[in-house]
Amino acid sequence: MMLEIHEVSKTYLRGQTPFFALQDVSLSLEAGDFVCIAGPSGSGKSTLLGIAAGLISPTQGQVCFQGQDYNCLSDETLSALRNQSIGYIMQGPSLLPNFTVLQNVLLPYYIGPQGNKLEGAPIERASTLLEQVGMLALAAQYPAELSGGELRRVAIARALVLAPTLVIADEPTGDLDDGRTEEVMRLFTQAAQAGAAILVVTHDTAPFRSGNRRYILQAGRLHLPPPSTVEAYGSQKA
Secondary structure, eight states, X not given: OOEEEEEXXXXXXXXXXXXEEEEEEEEEEOTTOEXXXXXXXXXXXXXXXXXXXXXXXXXXXXXXXXXEEGGGSOHHHHHHHHHHHEEEEOSXXXXXXXXXXHHHHTHHHHXXXXXXXXXXXXXXXXXXXXXXXXXXXXXXOOGGGSOHHHHHHHHHXXXXXXXXXXXXXXXXXXXXXHHHHHHHHHHHXXXXXXXXXXXXXXXXHHHHHHOSEEEEXXXXXXXXXXXXXXXHHHHSOO
């Protein structure tokens, strides 16, 4: 099993009142799965992804990645695992402002065991991904010079640069037009076909249709969508 989330709950305090962001969520992903989760704002989608990536600790429950329980890993080991094996695409800004587009995509190499050995294949890999997301012509630009959609595309290329075994994406197409959305979904589909597990949360219809497994997250609880929901997503414009 690539990723196993078992009966996970997350509780926050609002004043003195506990608030359940997630309640008893269980989800498993195998290599090649492309799982899409839809849900309204405040339903717990980002919290679920943070827990899946080991960035947020659940109040209760267990998360295992490739057989390793996050609770049993040191911060250093978990950070190295994320860098090498998990491509995480945040919903908000995530690029380093003093790095160029190309340098941002190469960041996982800089902070990994590869160190400064960035000649040849790593640069070719980063350049190929930038070309696939339509950003190669802006490889020497800095984040401040990019639009929101361009920033998102660079973040997607960075998440894929080490060919991670798990890709986690929080609203990856929110700033993209239909054509760019299709390109990104094609990249995710190719990654799944190559053996990665893909976990996407979205408001958009096109990503929801792209997955081979679909769920609805509502009020912190994960459900299989009724056929009417899938049909509604399929009939809407992304």
